[in-house]
Amino acid sequence: MITAVLEHRGNILVVELPCRLYELQEDLSSIGITWQASSLPVFGTGNIHVKLEAQESVGEMVLSQMECTDLFLDLNRVCQEINRACPFGYDEFLDMLSPKDDPDCDHYLFYRTYESTAPSTATGLRYLEEETERYRTTMENYKHVCRMEEEEESEGTDDSWQYEEEWER
Numbered sequence: 460m461i462t463a464v465l466e467h468r469g470n471i472l473v474v475e476l477p478c479r480l481y482e483l484q485e486d487l488s489s490i491g492i493t494w495q496a497s498s499l500p501v502f503g504t505g506n507i508h509v510k511l512e513a514q515e516s517v518g519e520m521v522l523s524q525m526e527c528t529d530l531f532l533d534l535n536r537v538c539q540e541i542n543r544a545c546p547f548g549y550d551e552f553l554d555m556l557s558p559k560d561d562p563d564c565d566h567y568l569f570y571r572t573y574e575s576t577a578p579s580t581a582t583g584l585r586y587l588e589e590e591t592e593r594y595r596t597t598m599e600n601y602k603h604v605c606r607m608e609e610e611e612e613s614e615g616t617d618d619s620w621q622y623e624e625e626w627e628r
Contacts (some may be wrong), residue, residue: 460475460509461475464512467491467492470490470491472486472489472492473516480496480535481533498530499530500527500529501525501529501534521541523558524584525584526582540587540591541594551567554567555590557623570598571599573598575596576580578593
């Protein structure tokens with residue numbers, strides 16, 4: 460999703476986000492960064508230079524939402540949450556955040572009826588956290604409706620012929 464290049468006292472670290480927190484902390488330590496990822500500003504400090512690059516459109520969207528007060532750990536966590544909420548790709552998620560004018564191009568349009576929360580009014584990475592939760596909830600609502608419809612269909616199916624065949628044996 461995002462490649463982070465950190466430079467500290469001539470040492471360079473390249474990290475792919477999202478990654479595991481323990482690995483991230485170990486990697487930071489490997490180049491002499493003693494800051495905890497939870498307190499490291501996402502844009503670096505005076506002696507820690509950070510360059511962030513997006514690997515795909517969802518990464519570009521994440522980077523576009525960042526604010527100077529966001530922390531490196533928060534960036535990693537948001538990337539993890541988006542990955543968990545979008546196991547089959549990011550098209551619907553991106554369309555939820557930026558609806559398309561052409562309904563044929565909007566992958567999320569179908570799911571809008573299953574939304575149960577309003578869009579976030581937050582900013583920065585907090586906005587993405589809240590929007591990821593809204594997306595996850597919407598998809599869970601959709602899955603629930605699908606399960607209910609499947610159950611209703613299966614209740615209406617006449618399986619008595621199967622039982623008659625079993626009794627005849």
